Amino acid sequence: MSTPSKPIVVETTGTGTHQVSVAAQGPTFYVDEPVELGGLAxxxxxxxxxxxxxxxxTAMTMQMYARRKGLPLDRVQVAVSHSRDARTGRDRFxxxxxxxxxxxxAQTxxxxxxxxxxPVHKTMSAGADITSRQVDGPSHEGNVLPRDSSHALAMAAACDRFDLTG
Structure with missing residues (x-):
């Protein structure tokens, strides 16, 4: 098992019904719900x-692979939509x-x-184990650098395995 990343800290703000702040690499940002659902958007x-x-x-992995292979990739744009099957409850992206x-x-x-x-496609397709535990006090690890480095390593491994299998 790999070393866990430093935590991303999510905390209620007390503003609006749903707004939370997220402290991750880079600036802190808000996550919220749309106004029509009681949020502040x-x-x-x-x-x-x-x-x-x-x-x-997806875009980062494609870019990394193209760079490694010397492919003339100028730009990747990925638009992602989410829906849920009303009958099965299964999510779809x-x-x-x-x-x-x-x-x-052939390159395309x-x-x-x-x-x-x-790596994120792989995680979302396979699912992940999620654990929860109560702690005695708030985390003070928000914006502690360096953050999670496992993603870049996982992208590189995916590109390496793809060359061997694909």
Missing amino acids: SGPTPYELLGAALGAC DRSIYIEGALDE ARLMEIADRC
């Missing part, structure tokens, strides 16, 4: 954050991936294949 919703994580990991660059069909196909190998 002061930040992304939790499901938007999941979609953003999937989109960011749909990615629309725009790739810009002087790529041939290869980049689309690596998109499905990004």
Whole structure:
């Protein structure tokens, strides 16, 4: 098992009904719900954050792979939407991936294949174990650097495995 990352600290703000602040690498930001659901719309919703994580990991992994292979990739844009099947309750995240660059069909196909190998896609597809424990006091670890370095290592491993299997 790998070393756990430093925690991302999420705390209620006392403003609005749902607003929380998130202390992660970089600036602290808000997560909230839309006004029509009782929030202040002061930040992304939790499901938007999941979609953003999937989109960011997809674009970053594709970019890393292209750079390693010397592919002429100029830009990747990933649009992610979320829905839930009313009958089964299963969540679905749909990615629309725009790739810009002087790529041939084989290179484009290869980049689309690596998109499905990004670490967040793998985690979301397989699920994850989640544990909870009560503690005696608040965490004072917000914005402590360095943050989670496991993602960059996981992207590199995905690119390496893809070369061996793909």
